[in-house]
Amino acid sequence: MTKYEETIEYLFNSTPVFEKVGASAYKEGLQNTWDLDEYFGHPHRQYASVHVAGTNGKGSVSHTLAAILQAAGYRVGLYTSPHLVDFRERIRVNGQCVSEQYVIDFVEQHRAFFEPLHPSFFELTTAMAFRYFADEHIDIAVVEVGLGGRLDCTNILSPILSVITNISLDHTQFLGNTLESIAGEKAGIIKSETPVVIGETLPETRDVFLKKALEQHAPIYFADEQRHVRSSQPAVHGGLVYDTDLYGRLEGELGGWYQERNTNTILTAVDELKKQSLAINEQAVREGFAKVGETTGLMGRWQVISNHPKVICDTGHNAGGWVYLSEQLKREPCRQMRIVFGMVDDKDIDTVMSMLPEDAVYYFTRPSNKRGIDEQRTAAIGSAHGLHGQAYHTVGDAFQAAQKDASAEDCIFVGGSSYLVADFLVWKKEA
Numbered sequence: 001m002t003k004y005e006e007t008i009e010y011l012f013n014s015t016p017v018f019e020k021v022g023a024s025a026y027k028e029g030l031q032n033t034w035d036l037d038e039y040f041g042h043p044h045r046q047y048a049s050v051h052v053a054g055t056n057g058k059g060s061v062s063h064t065l066a067a068i069l070q071a072a073g074y075r076v077g078l079y080t081s082p083h084l085v086d087f088r089e090r091i092r093v094n095g096q097c098v099s100e101q102y103v104i105d106f107v108e109q110h111r112a113f114f115e116p117l118h119p120s121f122f123e124l125t126t127a128m129a130f131r132y133f134a135d136e137h138i139d140i141a142v143v144e145v146g147l148g149g150r151l152d153c154t155n156i157l158s159p160i161l162s163v164i165t166n167i168s169l170d171h172t173q174f175l176g177n178t179l180e181s182i183a184g185e186k187a188g189i190i191k192s193e194t195p196v197v198i199g200e201t202l203p204e205t206r207d208v209f210l211k212k213a214l215e216q217h218a219p220i221y222f223a224d225e226q227r228h229v230r231s232s233q234p235a236v237h238g239g240l241v242y243d244t245d246l247y248g249r250l251e252g253e254l255g256g257w258y259q260e261r262n263t264n265t266i267l268t269a270v271d272e273l274k275k276q277s278l279a280i281n282e283q284a285v286r287e288g289f290a291k292v293g294e295t296t297g298l299m300g301r302w303q304v305i306s307n308h309p310k311v312i313c314d315t316g317h318n319a320g321g322w323v324y325l326s327e328q329l330k331r332e333p334c335r336q337m338r339i340v341f342g343m344v345d346d347k348d349i350d351t352v353m354s355m356l357p358e359d360a361v362y363y364f365t366r367p368s369n370k371r372g373i374d375e376q377r378t379a380a381i382g383s384a385h386g387l388h389g390q391a392y393h394t395v396g397d398a399f400q401a402a403q404k405d406a407s408a409e410d411c412i413f414v415g416g417s418s419y420l421v422a423d424f425l426v427w428k429k430e431a
Helices: 003-014 018-025 031-039 058-071 100-117 121-135 179-189 206-215 259-275 282-290 292-296 319-331 349-355 375-384 395-405 418-430
Strands: 048-053 076-079 091-093 140-144 161-164 196-198 220-222 229-234 240-244 248-252 303-306 310-314 337-341 361-364 389-391 411-415
Touching (some): 003 121, 031 121, 048 058, 048 179, 058 076, 058 140, 058 259, 058 282, 091 121, 100 121, 121 140, 161 179, 161 259, 179 206, 196 206, 196 259, 206 220, 220 259, 229 259, 240 259, 248 259, 248 282, 282 292, 310 418, 337 395, 337 418, 361 375, 375 389, 395 411, 411 418
Parallel strands (some): 048 140, 048 161, 076 140, 161 196, 310 411, 337 361, 337 411, 361 389
Antiparallel strands (some): 076 091, 229 240, 303 310
């Protein structure tokens, strides 16, 4: 085991990790974050930032905004979670992951301070990201909220722009079980006199955002009222082509149908950043959309892995995301859709299952972390919803079975959980 692998194992085993253990890793309150921030010299004050929250879409929005800013010539930090293959994906500067050596040195040099605090994994990695960005002398950071907003440890930022993509029911054990209560938690990132872009609103959430913005004297912009994107259609070589009011025909690399709403949010956010004297020209916008994967390393968003049979994976992992994914799967042109599927235990698996296509063949499996729902249980729930297939203990076994059954004209989709996609991409890399 390399020194880097030992360090990552230490981080995962000595700090509570939400991805592994769920609720017990969630620390309410920001005291640890403030303590870490003071110890590291308030690094987030050394650069501008954009803060992105929301139930779905915040990863795609964060990566695309970072790609656009990078194409505009800025030195851009990007902090997102979770990672899919390697921890270092969470912390990037101009698309390049933080070095293994930086991670090793950070832990070795500072563990005497942070160990007595008993920070969560996310508290510690957020401190690492903010310090790294300062050390790298970035111009601007795009920072994705981990969970919620109000009490998330990224919420010590004083950004130049806040973005809230949308609200749906997710992480209800922490954020509340109504759309209003979840919106209230997400609205916690709205800062005094700082513009905020709301990507999508619902009757239950609009007034929550308006009230918070009014309290904070924050200019608020509702992207779904701006309608920068008139329509979208699939591009010949993958991705989507958008008809927009400001840029005409705009080509986007990301191919999920849900990206139309994300794109509308992104274009509204770009408008606001330009008002703050950021030099973002049309070419930067076009390049950012067209090359987001290459520029930022984004994976797992309707990602086409191979063709004949066509293999697609997507990190959509809750009911809100599956509203779009299920329709896209039903209309994907192929002889037979084969779905490798598994979820974790804090998601509404019944609602998701009710949306899945009944004419697909299923390969039920489980994410490898402790919260993964047992594949036999997933298969039983699937069967109750008229979805039929076999159960497999690992995503590798499930995918190999699907591959064996598939003809060149079939499609294989891998998804249900970000962690299942992560397992699949790691398995593919090592296979």
